[in-house]
Amino acid sequence: MTTTATKKSSYIPQLPKFSFTVGEIEADTTKVIESARAIYDKVAAIPVNEATFENTILPIANEKFEDPSRENIIRSLKEVHTDKNIRDACTDAEIKLDKFSIESSMREDVYKVVFSVFNNKEIMDRLSPLDRRLATKVEEDYRRNGLNLTADKREELKKVKEELAELSTKFNRNISEEDGEALFTREELAGLPDSFFDERETREVDGVTKYVVTTKYPDLYPVLKQAKVWKTRMALKEKDETRCKGNVGLIEKAIKLRHKQAQLMGYKTHAGFKLEVMMAKKPENVIHFENDLRNRLNVLADRELAEIAALKAEEFNQVNENFDGELYMWDYAYYINLIKERRFNVSDDEVKQYFSMGNVTKGILDTYQNMLGLKFVKSSETAWHRDVTVHEVWDSATGDFVGHFLMDLYPREGKYNHAACFPLRPGFERADGTREYPVAAIVANFPKPSGNTPSLLTHSDVTTYFHEFGHVMHELCSKVKYEYFHGTSVETDFVEAPSQMLENWCWEPTVLQKFAFHYKTDKPIPSDLVERLVAARNVGAGLVNLRQIFFGLFDMEIHNTENPDIDTTKLYSELREKVTRFKNGPKEVWPLATFGHMMGGYDAGYYGYMWSEVFSADMFYSRFKEEGIDNVETGRSYREEILKPGGSRDGNDMIRNFLGREPNNKAFLKSIGL
Secondary structure: OOOOOOOOOOOOOOOOOOOOOHHHHHHHHHHHHHHHHHHHHHHHOOOHHHOOHHHHHHHHHHOOOOOOHHHHHHHHHHHHOOOHHHHHHHHHHHHHHHHHHHHHHOOHHHHHHHHHHHOOHHHHHHOOHHHHHHHHHHHHHHHHHHHOOOHHHHHHHHHHHHHHHHHHHHHHHHHHHOOOEEEEOOHHHOOOOHHHHOOOOEEEEOOEEEEEEEOOHHHHHHHHHHOOOHHHHHHHHHHHOOOOOHHHHHHHHHHHHHHHHHHHOOOOOHHHHHHOOOOOOOHHHHHHHHHHHHHHHHHHHHHHHHHHHHHHHHHHHHOOOOOOOOOEHHHHHHHHHHHHHHHHOOOHHHHHHHOEHHHHHHHHHHHHHHHHOEEEEEOOOOOOOOOOEEEEEEEOOOOOEEEEEEEEOOOOOOOOOOOEEEEEEOOEEOOOOOEEOOEEEEEOOOOOOEOOEOOEOOHHHHHHHHHHHHHHHHHHHOOOOOHHHOOOOOOOOOOOHHHHHHHHHHHOHHHHHHHOEOOOOOOEOOHHHHHHHHHOOOOOHHHHHHHHHHHHHHHHHHHOOOOOOOOHHHHHHHHHHHHHOOEOOOOOOOHHHHOHHHHOOOOOOOOHHHHHHHHHHHHHHHHHHHHOOOOHHHHHHHHHHHHOOOOOOOHHHHHHHHHOOOOOOHHHHHHOOO
């Protein structure tokens, strides 16, 4: 699975600690807070006329903690630990850490010293561009946390921020803890492959055997894509969209608090406040971007909807059911999948026979090693669960150690139930010249092995795997002087671009044929199947991207308003029907309750997925496709210009440096058939 690097030295830094008792978590949380507070107190005690970049900005930005991984580990174990008591302790700890973070980010005594450096032209003029950027960003952070407000407004803002942090922690914990389930007979699950039923829990209901199907991804997605009985798809969709009802109140409260925060800061809307430091800069730029793309996508969607309606009418006629002429949310994935099967003879069940977890993992690791000039070595180290693997990363050219990554790929009770990159330790240069080496984890929920059948991934799963591992590589390949700029610490509307760009390798025949082998026969994926798979890439492109446009527009609706008293369930339902062009159905649902992005840092920023998709297409087609996807010099350029700088440069500058020109949307529009 991994290869051995030629090592320049045998030095391998120790991994962070992952095993804790409840008492240790509480003690560590106290230690994190006390050690950081000591740094802030020391800075605050500096007379303003003695403040310098070295004694003021650096301690705040680069060495707040003795161990910079400790806080990240606590926050991550909340999502992945097997023991609920530990998860709960980490949740409590996160609330304390958030409260302290807000308190420390709003210390007037510290800001006075920081501002004295920022406002000292003589000091700022002699700083290097990187140091000047750091000083500017640190001052900006304090200012945007209300340090230029009056004392009473600042105290009010602090309370708002603390409440928002607590709401976010509760919201996301509810999502992880409250999975839904439904019971179906084998007949009601017609269309699902035999492997779906292997080792699946059953229950007897009135003498009838029924299968337990959960709302976790490995259950939800196959049913929505393959179950022939529409009532089954509807029931599971409704079960998923009626989870965590209490979260609706939490997010509606958060919307009001965010608006209050924006007003305290002197902005009309939360979006106006948030976007000021993004690439987009203003809400009107986002809204224009979304609506312009929406109009273009509707041209594709018109044709796609007509084809889906014809298929649905045909199916209903075959079973003597009346078709009401409407398309519903539970029809979306099923009919797009059916079109792929009929028009291109591509079925998930056939394709995934060639994507066993072992082969896919090897393919991903090989692809990233070759592209980025890295070597991965599997370690014997352990983490928070027996299924988690640990890997060392080395530079293949220099032999230098780069960092560690961990892989936690299967679902389990209480675990974070999406797919994401978890930064565990940042990389940066300490004051004594030594380096802190990064550690990051990919956390996902791919299908588990069952009996003699290994974990088999759909092509969509493979794409998700490539994407999230791309974030891990951003964390690992970032090599910055200051912790503040490490890894994915870039503008929110740029952070997805590097990983989205790397998804393109999943559609390259020469790449797929290197790791796609039938799990039983070990025969390579047939060329004609690859051709059909690639040809089917843009099936439903209009509708798929309209779904992303909906999420972005909804985000703007709730965060770019001067009246935050919003019935989010009503707004979500109405806007979803209008933009995605599928009906919600007869039952009231509240999918916003599990829309984790809105309480996980993407508020007024969800548009960034589509925004950065444009950049990712430009980077791939203009450089890699032109110069060769296996071109090591292009890969090295990508690592140097896009991944290595972290947040030490503006996103626009990084893209321009990599492309050699201003980016545009031509490649993206062409890639989806427009």
